[in-house]
Amino acid sequence: MTNNRILLVEDDQNFGDVLRSYLEMHGYNVKLATDGLMGAEIFKKEQFDICILDVMMPKKDGFTLGKEIRDRDPDVPIIFLTAKTMKEDVIKGFKLGADDYISKPFNSEELLYRIQAILKRSTPKTDARDEIKEFTIGRYHFNYPLRILSYNLGGPDEEKFKLSPKEAQLLRMFALHVNDILPRATALSEIWGQDDYFTARSMDVFITKLRKYLRLDENIEIVNIHGNGFQLLVKAQEKV
Numbered sequence: 001m002t003n004n005r006i007l008l009v010e011d012d013q014n015f016g017d018v019l020r021s022y023l024e025m026h027g028y029n030v031k032l033a034t035d036g037l038m039g040a041e042i043f044k045k046e047q048f049d050i051c052i053l054d055v056m057m058p059k060k061d062g063f064t065l066g067k068e069i070r071d072r073d074p075d076v077p078i079i080f081l082t083a084k085t086m087k088e089d090v091i092k093g094f095k096l097g098a099d100d101y102i103s104k105p106f107n108s109e110e111l112l113y114r115i116q117a118i119l120k121r122s123t124p125k126t127d128a129r130d131e132i133k134e135f136t137i138g139r140y141h142f143n144y145p146l147r148i149l150s151y152n153l154g155g156p157d158e159e160k161f162k163l164s165p166k167e168a169q170l171l172r173m174f175a176l177h178v179n180d181i182l183p184r185a186t187a188l189s190e191i192w193g194q195d196d197y198f199t200a201r202s203m204d205v206f207i208t209k210l211r212k213y214l215r216l217d218e219n220i221e222i223v224n225i226h227g228n229g230f231q232l233l234v235k236a237q238e239k240v
Contacts, residue, residue, distance in 0.1 A: 007042060009033045020032045051066075053066055055082035080098050094205060100118060101198055138214075140214065174222070187230075219234060
């Protein structure tokens, strides 16, 4: 049994009641809101382990609510529910920081397994590599626990970037594999929990963001390794 708390925001009252009952039957504590505005108010007052948001809702749509939730809590997992199957909508959801995306109609058992997988990933794991908290990447310093990426630390042109949780996880994996190939499947499995079209597109979005952060050092490059994954190349700087 589980005591995990779920915020379910679904404007179809009947469907929401059925889904809530199903999740409660499997040990979850579920709070149901029937529109985005109500969902936002509930989230402000209570703590949740995961949020399940319908996209098409009155008063406030799921994407808007998801962004507000992500602004308040960058770590809480979010699953979007939608009747749409357009890839553009899926990409939009992942850009907002979604952990998963499921199209209606769906099998309730499938949703249950997705929730379990996400919550399992959210649970801290013991790994010897977890002892490594800070990294030097070219002229950058990366503090993983604080999610702070600093360029030219302590120098006159120092810049700092606050990374999102997934950006930090992905950069950490690159830092642990500097100049080696990071298989796409490995990153998707460890960070997203599954390897499919939508999670791969989500990863591409985060790769683009990391490239923007790292562009200040011309000796650093993230390159695509066709059919395999990516490689964080850090060239040795010439001594003057």
